Amino acid sequence: MTIASTSFNPPASATRADVAAALARRRKFAEWRFKAYGMVAIAISLGALAILFTTIVRNGYPAFVQSSIKLDVFFDPAEIDPSGTQKPEDIRNANYPKLAQAALYKLIGLESSDRKVRRDANQMLSQSVDIQLRDMVMKNPALIGTTQPVWVLARDEIDALLKGSISRDTPEDRRKVNDRQIGWADKLVADGRMVKRFNTGLFVNGASSDAETAGLGVALIGSFFMMATVLLLAVPLGVAAAIYLQELAPKNRFTDLIEVNINNLAAVPSIVFGLLGLAVFINFAGLPRSASLVGGLVLTLMTLPTIIIATRAAVAAVPPSIREAALGVGASRVQTIFHHVLPLAMPGILTGTIIGLAKALGETAPLLMIGMVAFVIDYPTSPLDSATALPVQVYMWATEAERGFIERTAAATLVLLGFMVVMNAVAIVLRQRFMRKW
Amino acid sequence: MKPGFIALAAATAAAASLAASPAFARDEVKVAGSSTALPYAKIVAEQFQKGNSKFKVIVESGGSGAGINQFCKGVGPEFIDIANSSRPIKPSELEACAAAGVKDVVEVKFGYDGIVFASDVKGPDFKFEPKDWFLALAPEVVVDGKLVANPNTKWNQINPAFPDWEIAAYIPGEKHGTREVFEEKVLGAGCKATGTLAALTAKLGDEKKAEKACLQVRKDDGGKHAVDIDGDYPETLARIDGNKTGIGVFGLFFFENNADKLRVATMGGIKPSQETIASGKYPVSRPLFYYIKKAHVGVIPGLKEYANFFVSDKVIGADGPLVENGLVPLPDAEAKAVRETVDKLTTMGAKS
Known part of the structure; x- marks a missing residue:
């Protein structure tokens, strides 16, 4: 030109x-x-x-904050400890919701004994008050007989009303919150008794059918166990396989075949790995369903090709002159690999591994097959316990009917995306810091 | 670098040896099955665990058929203990169960669920009869005594009282238990009411075949009149949000939670509600079941307790949490019988 x-x-x-x-x-x-x-x-x-x-x-x-009500709960000895001896069974089985309800009636000035009106008031409190108050008393029996300020969660419908996802303009018969409850809620807000507080429950609670107490706790632990399994299995296996194939294996038809198959494996839809996991790990090896160990094993299989391909590329990018120099001064091939090639290829390997892990973290399809789409309330204590995973929790909440779960679905997606962004950022930082140009 | 690798290798070996040892003893009750029964099973599991912190219950979804299939795989800690179902177990499934060693199965009916028809909240009220739905969705209908391909493309062609809306029905996909109830109670009933069953019997020469043909759904016009929804109700709701003249099929509980977005139609002149479904007046409802593997009772800790807790009055009774969440409770006499079945673990074969 x-x-x-x-x-x-x-x-x-x-x-x-x-x-x-x-x-x-x-x-x-x-x-x-x-x-x-x-x-x-x-x-x-x-x-x-x-x-x-x-x-x-x-x-x-909105899911990162949750409406709570500050109640002055009187821990009535007549209710909790009728015998006066603090028997554990009495404390365990006491009617704690009644205590919370009594405190609420006082706040909203409810004196009517009409069952229906009281029921409306009771429905403003989360069902979790029962356990919350019980645990307080069991931890500290000295509370019995005293009045304590306690923040308790509001029912998810009240929360939805405050956040505007239940509209006040809807006619009463089509609304989950009636006019009476709206009046009370407004009064509580005006008195500063009901405020939106940071929702720690979202990160620590297990599964629940009540939106206000549902959290990602079990999913986070399950995802952590699975990532640990992938890291412990896929990284050593993948790196070893890649180094052997790249540096030590003879070039013949057989290794060509392996190479082609590894590339094919990387393109296999993930649901297929789920089927494989179901057949091999659960039906054949007898591992428990829904366990995060099985999920981790399946994701290991899925991540392995990614890591092998990334590692091979990183190893191949190390200039031959480095190897020749090492061999020339008398290093053995293993010494060459471990002292020179591997350290120089490390940034590439780490990047590939982290991207593989990030992909595994967001994977849902194979987990459907091995029973990880489950309602798990208690924390798993080992990888053999039933657990769920972050993307699975998104999927499960997306199918719930209550309004409160819609915002939670999006919030769980945000948490998942947050992890992805962090992992990808780490990959980029590692590459920038350790990359060497020749 | 080197010691790190050795540690990794050791961990790998440990994990591999772990993987090789089969059949773990299990201290969790495992439940799987119907997505309709799932919300209820979840509430029961949660309440049960709150009351007895030493037991654990894990509930999986997946559909009635899938749950029963897993349930019938065999006896042992690697197989589930309870299958939830939105339909009675089929004889063929019981045979499969028995063949795998699951011989003693306890059937527990815990309540009813209503299926409702709803459109966008801003639209008009619909008063449906089963035959309206049949005329809207059947591939072939009788016109002037002759069987012809379904000519109806708008709702007002079926009944002048309906609006001038293109027929677009969002019905549950084939894998849902809801679909079966919809076919039987709506399409089947409509087929009979319109005389199409008789015409089909004459054409096919066999009533059984004709009954089956009745349950078919039209596929003409690119399938835009009858759309299968394979996902859950939120998907159906999203479709109606997108097409304000669509009509969807929902569970009663889902509708009650979204009554500000949906307008429910009457069926056979009856408005669906807990009362009309419990009394059997509302025609489109179905019982919900769970099945207990008797061989696991006493082996899996908490199984019997969970089963008993599920049918206790404070759970499935009229003031219980399940009813608050849309379950239609059993009549008192039936509930009592069910409690006895669970308590004595009366198996299906042993029923009088």
Whole structure:
């Protein structure tokens, strides 16, 4: 292009110059057009991403706070400890909701003994008050007979009302919260007795059918166990396999076949690994269903090809001169690999591993097959206990009927995305810090 | 680098040896099955565990058929203890169970669930009869005494009282237990009421085949009139959100939670509610079951306690948490009989 446009002596025939100029213009236009296509493509994908993020954030951020009511609970000895001897059974089986309800009646000035009115008031409190108050007393029996300020959760419908996902404009017969409850809720808010507080329960609670007490606790532990299993199994296996294939294996038809199959394995849909896990780990090896160990094993199989391919690429990128130099001064091949090749390939291996882990963290399909879509209330204490995983929790909450679960679904997605972003950021940082250019 | 690798290798070996030892003893009650029964099973599990912190219950979803299939795989800690189902177990499934060694099965009916028809809240009220749905969704209907391909494309062609809406029905997919109830109680009933059953019997020469043909759903016009929803009710709701003239099939509980978005239709002149379903007046309802593997009772800790707790009055009774969450309770006499069945673990064969 530059030659055509910067010739010093204009050519004899003007027509030839015109043709050249027209050609140049056309090529310039083509270049401009191509750039425009690229920019449009980027704009579309950024737009889609922006829409996705704003929807999730808009739906999800309310779940990080939860409406709580501050009650002055009188731990009535007549109710908790009728015998006066603090028998553990009495304390365990006392009617704690009644104590909380009595405190609530006082706050909202309810004196009516009409069962229906009282029921409406009772329904403003979460069912979790029972356990919450019981645990307080069991931990500290000295509370009996005293009045304590206690923050208790409001029922999910009240929470939804405060957050606006249940609209006040809906006619009463179509609304989950009636006018009487709205009046009480407004009074509690006006008195500063009901406020939205940070929702720690979202991160520590296990599964629950009540939206206000449902949390990601079990899913986080399950995902942690699975990631630990993947890290312990897939990384050593993958790196060893890749180094052998790249550095030590003879080049023949058999190793070619293995290579082709590893690449194929990386493209196998993940649900297939779930089926394999069901057949091998559960039906054949007899491992328990829903256990995070089985989930981890399945995800290991899924991540292995990714790690092998990444490691091979990283090892192949180490210049041959390094190896030759090491061999030249008398190092053995194993010494060459472990002292020189592997350290230099480490950033690439780490990047591949972290990206493989991030992919495994977000995987749902294979976990469906091995029973990890389960309602698990208690924390798993070992990888053999039943557990769920973060993406599975998103899936399970998405199918719930109550309003409170919609925001929780989005919030769980945000937590999952947060982990992804952190892992990818770590991968980038590691690559930037340790990469060497030759 | 080196010691790290050795530690990793040791951990790998440990995990591998762990994987090789089969059949673990289990201290959790495992439940799987119907997605309709899932919310109830979850509430029961949660309440049960709160009361008895020494027992654990794990509830899985997956559909009635899948649950029963897992349940019938065999006896032993690696197989589930309880299958939830939104339909009675089939004889063929019982045979499969027996063949795998699961001979003693206790059937427990714990309540009813209503299936409702609902459209966008801003639309008009619908008063459906089963035959309206049949005329809307059947591939072939009788017109002037002759069997022809379904000519109806708008609801007002079926009944002038209906609005001028294109027929777009979002019905549960084939893997759902709800679909079976919908076919039997709505399409089957409508088929009979419109005289199509008689016409089909004459055409096919066999009533059994005709009854089966009655339950088919039209596929014309690119399948836009009858849309199978394989996901759960939130998906159906999203479809109606997108197409305000669509009509969806929901569970009663889901509808009650979304009454500000949906308008429910009457069926056979009856509005669905807990009362009309419990009394049997509302025609489209079904019983919900769970099945106990008797061989596991006494082996799996907490199984018997969970089963007893499930049918106790404070759980499935009229003031219990399940009813609050949309379950239609059993009549008192039936509930009493069920409690006795669970307490004595009367198996299916042993029933009088």
